[in-house]
Amino acid sequence: MIEKIVYMVCQVLLVLFVAPLVEGIIKKVKARLQNRIGADLVQPYRDLFKYLRKDAVLAKEASWLTRTTPYLVFAVVLGSVSLLPMAALYSPLTFTGDIILLVYLFAVVRFFLAITALDSGSAFGGMGSSREMIMSAICEAALLLAVIAVLMQVGTTNLGVIVESLLTGGRDLFNYAYWLSFVAFLLVVIVETGRIPYDNPDTHLELTMIHEAMLLEYSGRYWGLLHWALLVKQILVFTLFIDLFIPWGIAKEFTGLAIFEGSIFYLLKVILLGILLAVIETLYAKMRLFKVPKLLVVSMALSVLAIVLQIAV
Amino acid sequence: MFLLTQDLFNNLFELGVLFFILGGIFPLLLHKWQHFATAFANGCSFVGGVLMTIVAGRLLLFQETLNLTAWTIMDPIILKVHFDMLSSFFLLIIGSMVLICAIYAQGDVVSNKQLDGRNYLGAIMNFFILSLIGVVGVDTSVTFLIFWEFMALTSFALVIFEHEKKKVRSAGYIYLTMTHVIGVCLSIAFLLLYWYTGSLEFAAYKNIGSQVSELTGSIIFFLFFIGFAAKMGLFPINVWLPRAYPAAPSSATTLMASAMIKMPVYALLRVSFDFFGTGPLWWGLCLIGIGTVSMFAGSLLGALQNDTKRFLAYSSVENMGLLCVGIGASLYFNAVGAFTLAALAFSGTLYHVFSHCIFKSLLFMGAGVMLRATGTCNISRLGGLIHRMPWTAGAFLIGGMTLASLPPFTGFMSEWLLLQSMLHMAFEPSTPFIKLFAAMVVAAMGLSGALAAAAVVKHFGIAFLGKARTPAAAEMQDVNGSMRVGMMVLCFLSLVLGIYPGGAFLFINAVTSGYFSVVFKSDFIVLVPFVGAAEKLTLSTGIVAGLIFVILLFTYLLIRRLYGRSRYELEFVWTCGGEHLPVMEYTAASYSQPLLRIFKRILGAHNKIVTQAEYQYYPKRIEHRINIDARVGDNVYKPCIGLMVKLFKQVKIIQNGNLQAYVAYMVAALIITLLWIR
Numbered sequence: 001m002i003e004k005i006v007y008m009v010c011q012v013l014l015v016l017f018v019a020p021l022v023e024g025i026i027k028k029v030k031a032r033l034q035n036r037i038g039a040d041l042v043q044p045y046r047d048l049f050k051y052l053r054k055d056a057v058l059a060k061e062a063s064w065l066t067r068t069t070p071y072l073v074f075a076v077v078l079g080s081v082s083l084l085p086m087a088a089l090y091s092p093l094t095f096t097g098d099i100i101l102l103v104y105l106f107a108v109v110r111f112f113l114a115i116t117a118l119d120s121g122s123a124f125g126g127m128g129s130s131r132e133m134i135m136s137a138i139c140e141a142a143l144l145l146a147v148i149a150v151l152m153q154v155g156t157t158n159l160g161v162i163v164e165s166l167l168t169g170g171r172d173l174f175n176y177a178y179w180l181s182f183v184a185f186l187l188v189v190i191v192e193t194g195r196i197p198y199d200n201p202d203t204h205l206e207l208t209m210i211h212e213a214m215l216l217e218y219s220g221r222y223w224g225l226l227h228w229a230l231l232v233k234q235i236l237v238f239t240l241f242i243d244l245f246i247p248w249g250i251a252k253e254f255t256g257l258a259i260f261e262g263s264i265f266y267l268l269k270v271i272l273l274g275i276l277l278a279v280i281e282t283l284y285a286k287m288r289l290f291k292v293p294k295l296l297v298v299s300m301a302l303s304v305l306a307i308v309l310q311i312a313v
Numbered sequence: 314m315f316l317l318t319q320d321l322f323n324n325l326f327e328l329g330v331l332f333f334i335l336g337g338i339f340p341l342l343l344h345k346w347q348h349f350a351t352a353f354a355n356g357c358s359f360v361g362g363v364l365m366t367i368v369a370g371r372l373l374l375f376q377e378t379l380n381l382t383a384w385t386i387m388d389p390i391i392l393k394v395h396f397d398m399l400s401s402f403f404l405l406i407i408g409s410m411v412l413i414c415a416i417y418a419q420g421d422v423v424s425n426k427q428l429d430g431r432n433y434l435g436a437i438m439n440f441f442i443l444s445l446i447g448v449v450g451v452d453t454s455v456t457f458l459i460f461w462e463f464m465a466l467t468s469f470a471l472v473i474f475e476h477e478k479k480k481v482r483s484a485g486y487i488y489l490t491m492t493h494v495i496g497v498c499l500s501i502a503f504l505l506l507y508w509y510t511g512s513l514e515f516a517a518y519k520n521i522g523s524q525v526s527e528l529t530g531s532i533i534f535f536l537f538f539i540g541f542a543a544k545m546g547l548f549p550i551n552v553w554l555p556r557a558y559p560a561a562p563s564s565a566t567t568l569m570a571s572a573m574i575k576m577p578v579y580a581l582l583r584v585s586f587d588f589f590g591t592g593p594l595w596w597g598l599c600l601i602g603i604g605t606v607s608m609f610a611g612s613l614l615g616a617l618q619n620d621t622k623r624f625l626a627y628s629s630v631e632n633m634g635l636l637c638v639g640i641g642a643s644l645y646f647n648a649v650g651a652f653t654l655a656a657l658a659f660s661g662t663l664y665h666v667f668s669h670c671i672f673k674s675l676l677f678m679g680a681g682v683m684l685r686a687t688g689t690c691n692i693s694r695l696g697g698l699i700h701r702m703p704w705t706a707g708a709f710l711i712g713g714m715t716l717a718s719l720p721p722f723t724g725f726m727s728e729w730l731l732l733q734s735m736l737h738m739a740f741e742p743s744t745p746f747i748k749l750f751a752a753m754v755v756a757a758m759g760l761s762g763a764l765a766a767a768a769v770v771k772h773f774g775i776a777f778l779g780k781a782r783t784p785a786a787a788e789m790q791d792v793n794g795s796m797r798v799g800m801m802v803l804c805f806l807s808l809v810l811g812i813y814p815g816g817a818f819l820f821i822n823a824v825t826s827g828y829f830s831v832v833f834k835s836d837f838i839v840l841v842p843f844v845g846a847a848e849k850l851t852l853s854t855g856i857v858a859g860l861i862f863v864i865l866l867f868t869y870l871l872i873r874r875l876y877g878r879s880r881y882e883l884e885f886v887w888t889c890g891g892e893h894l895p896v897m898e899y900t901a902a903s904y905s906q907p908l909l910r911i912f913k914r915i916l917g918a919h920n921k922i923v924t925q926a927e928y929q930y931y932p933k934r935i936e937h938r939i940n941i942d943a944r945v946g947d948n949v950y951k952p953c954i955g956l957m958v959k960l961f962k963q964v965k966i967i968q969n970g971n972l973q974a975y976v977a978y979m980v981a982a983l984i985i986t987l988l989w990i991r
Contacts, residue, residue: 052872056881061780063699067879075865079857093860095838096853100732101720103759105857107766108719114770115710118899121697121779122886126899133770134616134908137763144759148739148752155740157733158850220881221872293911300756307752311745 004092007259008082011091015081015239018267019231020044022238022274029278048228056220059120069116070218070225073109077229077236080105083159084239087262088251089167090160098157099147102240103140106192109233110136113226117214128213135198135210135292139191142296145303146188149181150244152310163247177309182245184302187295192237195277197284198292210289235270242269322368323379329364329408330443332357337439340432347432348423354435355419358442362412365446369405372396373823386456389513394450398824399587402663403449403579405820410572410670411442413799417678418564420795424685434474434562441467441568448576452515454503461499461576465492468573471565472557484556491543491553498540505533506588515587522589530589534596537584541577545633546626548607549945554629559622559690563681566622571674574629575666578636582662585640586828591647598750600641601735605757607634612761613916616768616908617941619901621680621690621776624768625673628716631761632669635731636662638754642734654737656829657841661730663821667810668715668727675712675803679705682792683776687785693901695776695786702791706777708800713773715807717766721858723810726817726839729852732758733841764908771904780895812855814839909939917944 024041031038058066082093083102114133117125151157154165172178191198194211201212218226243250249265251258287295336357343350372379379401382393396404418438422431444467447460469492473485509525510517522530539550546554558566585592611631618624639662646655682705683698684690699706711722718728735758738751781787792800810817815836822832834840838853873879886893909918920939924932940946 053876056879057884058881059886060883061697061778061886062883063778065699065778067881071865071869074868075861078864078868079861082860083857093856095851096856098850098852100729101725101852101854101857104718104720104725104728107717107763108714111714111717111719111766111770114767115774115778118770118774118778120886121893121895121898122888123897123899126774126904129770129774130767130899130904131907133763133767134905134911137760137767137908138911140763141756141760145752145756148736148755151736152739152748152752155737156850157736217886221876221879225868225872289907290910304749304752307749308745311748 003254007088007254008092011086012078012081014263015086015232015235016078016228018270019228019235020048022235022270023231025271026274026278029275030282033279033282044231048224051224051227052221054220054224056218056222058219058222059122059217061121062119062217065112065116066119066217067222069112070222070229072112074225074229076105076108077232080236081232084236085159085163085243085250086239087266088254088259089164090254094158094160099151099159099162099240100157102159103143103147106233106236107140109229113214117217120217122217124213124216128210128216131210131289132214135191135296138293138296139188142184142299142303143188143192145300145307146181146185147244149177149184149303149306149310152307159243163243163250164252166244166247167250167252175309177306178245180302180306180309184299184306185241185245187299187302189237189241189273190277190280191292191296193234193277196281197287198295200286238270238273239266241273242266322371322377323381325364326368326379326381329361329368330446332361332364333439333443333446336361337436337443340436340439343432344430347430350432351422351435352419354432354439355415355422358418358435358439359412359415361439361442362408362410362415365404365408366412367408369396369401369408370820372401373398373405373820376823376826389453390455391453392456393452394447395452395515396450398827399579399582400449402820402824403575403666404446406575406666406670407442407445407449407572410568410674413802414564414568414571414674416802417567417681417796417799420793420797420799421564421681421685423795424793434471434565437467437470437474438565438568441471441565441573445572445576449579453513454506454515455513457515457580458496458499458503462492462496464573464576465489465496468561468565468569471569472561474562474565475560478560481560484553484560488553488557491550495540495543498536498543502533502536502540505529505536515583518588520588520590522592527593530592531596534584534589534592538581538600541581541584542603542637544577545574545581545637546630547603547633547637548610548630549949551607551611551627551630552945552950555618555623555626558626558629558677559620563677563684567674567677567681570625570629570677571670574633575670578633578640578662578666581637581640585644586659592644594645594648597641597643597645597648598747600644601638601750601754602641604634604637604639604641605754607631607637608761609634609757612764612768613908613912614941616764616771617905617916618768619691619693621683621692621772622677623690624772625676625680628765628768629669629673631765632665632673634761635728635758636665636669638735638758639665639731642731642738645738646734649743651741652829653831654734654741656825656831656833657730657737658734659828660818660821660825660833661727661734663824664723664730664814664817665727667817668718668723668807671803671807671810672712672715672722672724675708675800675807676716678796678800678803679709679712682796687783687789691901692772692776694783696779696782696895696898697777698781698786698789699777701787701789704791704797704800706773708804709773709777711804711807713769715811717769718762719766721811721854722807723817724807725854726811726814728758728762730839733850767905767908771901775899775901775904779898780893782895782898812858813837909941915944916941917948 023044028038028041080102083097085091114129117129154162194201199210246269251262336354340350340354379396384392386392444460444464448464451457451460469489472488473481475481506518543550608631611627611634615624615627639658642658643655680690683695687694715722715724718724735751735755739748818833818835826832837855838851841850888897918939918941923936925934926932
């Protein structure tokens with residue numbers, strides 16, 4: 001019992017402190033691919049701690065929501081970390097929730113970000129909130145279809161059981177369904193983490209931005225916390241992808257050594273996925289806003305094909 | 314122990330009915346003392362609601378039935394009530410909603426200075442409640458139809474209560490027409506049942522499915538279904554809902570949206586599981602399909618509304634679709650013999666009945682408060698209410714989160730149960746088409762849930778946050794204590810049923826155990842014993858919510874310890890140097906514009922821009938209209954109405970308003986009658 005609690009706390013802290021590093025790596029890779037030197041890997045940490053120290057400026061119209069949302073989002077994201085299997089097969093809290101709860105916890109995060117975006121009364125916030133909520137609605141359907149395409153093989157929504165049976169049942173690399181759902185889910189990951197070609201995380205250009213527009217009115221420690229929470233959320237989405245598609249290397253037994261090995265494998269997988277996204281970001285240009293649903297429809301079509309293939313075989 | 318005998322509970326039930334009758338009759342006579350009459354009516358509703366809740370709770374917890382015979386109308390038609398588990402469950406819903414709504418209604422009516430004839434409102438409400446209890450209580454077809462029509466008429470009276478407005482009257486007519494259509498379907502279905510069994514008793518209809526051919530069974534079932542679907546407001550027979558809800562007074566809408574709309578659900582459950590038990594496979598699939606379409610249409614159209622009450626009405630369309638999916642899934646699993654999953658879908662449906670009652674009445678209470686101050690629920694005229702009405706804002710936020718089925722509120726629990734049952738429809742072995750269908754339904758559930766969340770963000774954000782858009786919105790005051798209590802009770806219920814599902818399962822299991830041999834053990838953790846490859850699946854939002862709360866507290870204290878108290882300055886929003894005006898805020902219409910654009914094809918929406926000016930490029934006034942009702946309104950209803958008008962014009966040859974002609978008819982009728990009886 002005690003070691004499980006220790007493990008859970010370690011898992012949360014590990015993800016919390018690795019998340020900025022992963023962002024640093026993604027930025028570095030992007031910079032190198034664009035022939036820039038780029039900031040060094042620890043820059044995100046420096047940013048975060050600087051934000052946390054600073055005083056804040058809030059809008060006159062802002063209510064308690066602006067001051068609460070960062071803490072709430074931070075807590076919900078960290079709470080979701082304890083649900084997912086990362087280094088070891090069964091996270092200690094597997095019995096409390098499944099993949100559906102996870103999806104809905106993401107929805108809570110989005111809900112509060114979108115509501116608070118309207119708090120200051122600034123038009124940018126409204127724009128971002130509206131775009132985010134509507135795009136994410138379509139993304140939700142794509143996400144669920146992609147998840148079902150995987151779960152069809154497993155027959156449960158329990159995260160631990162899913163990963164275990166994917167490991168033992170063998171993710172067949174020569175199965176078309178695997179690759180179809182792989183691409184489908186990758187598109188969802190891009191949308192959920194707000195990256196090119198869906199959204200550009202580096203600009204504040206009002207015509208193109210979706211996610212960033214919701215965050216313009218935060219400052220000081222509120223912005224610091226929120227920024228950190230969103231970095232952790234990015235890792236969470238990565239982890240969901242890793243659990244469903246590249247589960248190899250995860251610790252099967254609950255021993256110190258196995259968990260250590262599992263953690264190393266896990267970090268490697270997260271960093272590789274980050275590099276993959278950085279490459280995709282460099283290769284593609286940002287899409288027009290109203291083309292984005294088509295991207296998601298492509299993802300849905302791929303998922304449906306994957307489901308059909310699995311049923312037919 | 315004498316106090317807890319069953320007789321006492323029978324008496325309590327009778328006492329409750331008596332209170333409703335008193336609360337219905339006396340206020341009608343007390344037109345002079347409106348304040349007293351209203352308080353009396355609401356007091357009677359409250360006491361009656363409490364008594365009904367106690368009786369229903371007792372019946373469910375001890376698994377007892379209640380039988381009372383009141384009056385023999387004609388020999389086989391006897392007015393008697395028989396509460397089994399299913400009807401007791403819905404009596405519990407009615408009772409609890411009535412007692413909460415009565416608290417709110419008292420506050421609402423007291424603070425509403427303009428409302429004239431409020432004593433009649435209280436009286437009609439009491440009769441309305443009585444009809445609801447009658448619908449779930451009676452167990453013969455004729456008395457069921459009587460109470461059903463009684464419910465339709467009293468609710469019609471509530472809809473047209475503010476009949477001096479033209480819009481209200483037109484909404485009332487549409488509502489009345491719809492109830493007639495329902496009445497026809499139900500009467501034919503009950504007549505067919507009488508034809509085959511020769512009895513009016515519900516008890517005689519048990520397992521009717523095995524006594525009639527599949528075709529006859531299907532005709533009866535779908536006649537019932539069409540009737541109930543129209544009352545539930547399933548797409549595309551939902552036209553009356555978004556018109557009737559905004560027309561009725563807020564306290565009436567609250568009860569209509571929470572309790573009345575559950576009556577067809579009750580009746581559908583009764584018909585599906587009591588009369589038929591199980592049906593052919595395609596019944597279930599059909600219900601799931603219709604429910605899914607309704608879910609999607611409701612959430613999409615709801616997100617496009619700018620009037621909160623209309624949005625809530627469309628949200629009812631969505632949620633009734635979800636309930637229909639639940640009932641369909643249960644029927645399907647029953648037909649294929651997967652009884653655990655059937656019980657899961659059934660429990661999920663009942664759980665969602667709880668959830669929907671709670672959040673819909675909560676949100677309608679909030680909408681009622683908005684309506685009172687500005688005379689409109691159009692959120693484009695509101696804004697910044699959170700500063701002046703923190704209680705209402707908090708309640709609306711919790712209600713909205715429940716509607717968007719976000720954890721840790723009760724909406725999530727019921728959505729989870731229904732999602733699980735649909736997911737397992739895809740997982741369990743069956744034909745490929747059904748598996749694919751189930752997967753699509755799950756995706757549609759996700760999509761419509763997320764669209765509902767978008768709509769909640771829109772309505773809360775535009776109405777409660779930012780700057781006030783009109784002077785009236787800037788002067789709004791928070792609600793009085795009585796309304797506050799009503800809303801807070803509902804918020805509390807939503808949270809409790811969200812993190813402690815055992816509380817709801819206590820009552821749900823009593824009903825489920827009557828139809829299935831599987832019940833779900835649950836306290837803080839829901840345990841679903843799936844058979845087969847999957848392990849037992851558990852869920853505990855309570856533990857996760859607790860964990861998140863601990864992290865929240867810890868983070869707050871840690872940040873405070875490390876960096877001191879939060880220091881912030883308040884500044885104007887940056888608008889490129891100008892003053893930040895309310896017109897610069899994002900509007901309700903622009904919020905949902907991307908949605909309109911993405912789903913333009915599906916909606917069949919067309920917009921019309923009218924510019925008024927001498928020169929096209931210097932308009933003085935631009936009018937922009939979007940018709941989003943085009944697909945159904947223009948393509949389905951208009952031709953139907955056209956056809957009806959044409960038919961009635963044919964009838965006009967006989968019914969021509971000419972007195973001489975009528976006298977001639979009477980003479981002719983007299984001669985024919987005389988010849989007949991000669």
